[in-house]
Amino acid sequence: MLNVLIADSHPVARAGLHMLVEHVAETFGDECLIAYSGDALTAIRKAKRLQPDLILLSSNLRLTGGVQTVLALRGYAPLTKLVILSDDDEEAVLRAYVDAGADGALCKRESPAAIEECISTLLREGGPRSADQPQVAAAPAATPAAPASYPALPAPAAEPPPRAVEPPPPAADALRGTSTKNAVPRPGIDRQRKS
DSSP states (O other), X not given: OEEEEEEOSOHHHHHHHHHHHHXXXXXXXXXXXXXXXXXXXXXHHHHHHHOOSEEEEETTOBTSOHHHHHHHHHHHOTXXXXXXXXXXXXXXXXXXXXXXXXXXXXXXXXXXXXXXXHHHHHHHXXXXXXXXXXXXXXXOSSOOOOOSSOOOOOOOOOOOOOOOOOOOOOHHHHHTTOOSTTOOOOTTHHHHHHO
């Protein structure tokens, strides 16, 4: 069973990545269990709890930047294969993600076949991540040092208590008994009517 976490704030992108992952799982003759996240903090919590085999991470998730999210995910799920999909196609940006701990860094504008190949290669390799495995132009010089501590996860926000809301009166009841005879004159508007 292939366990995957797809972290992207766009539902259409999540659906497309879901189809890619299912296709890769089929080629391996395996089934897949896919979890979703629309923001970075939820992705970190789910990665910590689920310890997936693979995380597909968008670089533009809400609540934190891509490099900070990669660092946190590396701390909470060190053996998980991590591929970041970036909006930026500059090699320096992609290299920064790999230096932070991603196993692969691709531009979102890459073809689905290129993204699928990256995922397949990482899953075929198996085992823990190492510095000579990243899927970007050249391997980093060394495995990045882990930070002394990882960002603390904020407690989930409590649901506000339900408020009793009084429904507005029907329009007919609200207008019943009113007339324009006792209305307060509105400057500019009522003067135009009288002339």
